[in-house]
Amino acid sequence: MKLYLCIDDTDEIGTKGTGELAQELIDQIHEQDLGHCSSITRHQLYVHPDIPYTSHNSAMCFELMTRPEHYGSLTAMAQQFLLNHSAAGSDPGLCIAPLERIDQARLIAFGQAAKRQVLSKAEAYQLAFEMGIHLSEHGGRGDGVIGALAGVGLRLSGRDGRCKGKLAVQGDRLTVAELLRHPEIDAISTPSGERLPADTPIELLDKVKTVWWNHCNTLLVVADGARWINAQKPHLRDY
Numbered sequence: 720m721k722l723y724l725c726i727d728d729t730d731e732i733g734t735k736g737t738g739e740l741a742q743e744l745i746d747q748i749h750e751q752d753l754g755h756c757s758s759i760t761r762h763q764l765y766v767h768p769d770i771p772y773t774s775h776n777s778a779m780c781f782e783l784m785t786r787p788e789h790y791g792s793l794t795a796m797a798q799q800f801l802l803n804h805s806a807a808g809s810d811p812g813l814c815i816a817p818l819e820r821i822d823q824a825r826l827i828a829f830g831q832a833a834k835r836q837v838l839s840k841a842e843a844y845q846l847a848f849e850m851g852i853h854l855s856e857h858g859g860r861g862d863g864v865i866g867a868l869a870g871v872g873l874r875l876s877g878r879d880g881r882c883k884g885k886l887a888v889q890g891d892r893l894t895v896a897e898l899l900r901h902p903e904i905d906a907i908s909t910p911s912g913e914r915l916p917a918d919t920p921i922e923l924l925d926k927v928k929t930v931w932w933n934h935c936n937t938l939l940v941v942a943d944g945a946r947w948i949n950a951q952k953p954h955l956r957d958y
Contacts, residue, residue, distance in 0.1 A: 720785060720790070720817055720818070721782060721784055721819075722782070722783050722785060722790075722793075722815055722817055723781075723816045723821075723871040723874055723875060724782075724813075724815050724816075724871075725781075725813075725816075725867045725870035725871045726740065726744070726778070726779055726801065726812065726814075726863070726867055727777075727778040727779070727812045727864075727866030728811055728812060728863030728866060737777070737779045738759060738761060738779050740779075740801075740804055741780075741781065742759060742883070744797060744800050747800060751792075751796065753785055753789045753792060753796065754783040754784055755784050755785075756781050757781050758903070758936065759779050759780070759882070759883040760779070760874055760880035760881065761881045761883055762778045762779075762780060762866075762870045762873040762874065763776070763777050763834065763880075764776045764777060764834055764870075778863075778866040778870030779870065779883070780871055780873070780874040781874075782874070790817070794853055797815065802857050802858070805857060805858055808859060809858060809863070810856070810859035810861055810862040811856065811857040811859070811863045812857070812862070812866060812867035812868075813863075813867055814847070814852065814853065814864070814870070816850070816853070817852065820852050821850060821852065821875065822850055823875060825846065825850075826846070826871060826872040826875060827872045827873075827876045829842075829843075829868060829869055829872050830868075830869040830870065830871070830872025830875070832869075833866065834873075834879075838865050838869070840861065840865060843864050843865045843869075844864065846868065847868055852871075854867065877931065878931070878932055879931060879958065880930065880931035880958060881928060881955060882903070882930060882931060882936050885927055885928055886903055886904070886927040886929065888901065890923070891923045891924075892921070892922055893921055893923065894919060894921070895907050895915050895918070895919045895921065896917040896918065903929065903936055904929060904936060904937075904938050905936045906933065906937045907921070907940060908932065908933075908937055908938075908939060909939065910939055910941065910950070910954065915940065919947060920946075920947070921940055922946050922947065922948045923949050924948050928949075928950075930950075930955065930958045939954060941954055
């Protein structure tokens, strides 16, 4: 069975970030042979004075394939992991959503709403209850359940999120074809969806990062005068 797992609001300033904890959770899932996990995506949520957050208000989500008989053990392990590793003073939330139970249109709409308005825990719990998916809080006020549920919806949309980490790339000027051989690059596209010819050279500047676009790790490229470069921080703000 395919699951979406998302955590939010697990950290405080000076502690491990939520993305780092998500990777450690993946490592434990693999060590315990409870499933096979995908890469992690970071989903930016609404920044507002009424919403408590550590630095950026973002949720971390990944997909995993597991056996139905492992679902209970996986859920219990993820809950205990957050209890053990979330920072004191944080408001951790956990969502585990089997694809077969998700009302995709409603959950995607919830995720998109969480990027532009203040939502409540009651709204999150009601939607999770109606779909029969796991949503739980593990400390503090538990407000992270909102972001955890929203993060699943945004990942599910296939058109939101930055993929965690920067890519190790050999060279600073590679063609589209050469870049597509990288194991963590599935596609290369402009922000408008244009695909470049395979022999197009791309100048690689600063950190090379992919985004979650069309359900795959996509390297965004933008025109910079007569050359093409990898998308920089200002270009990635919407993701």
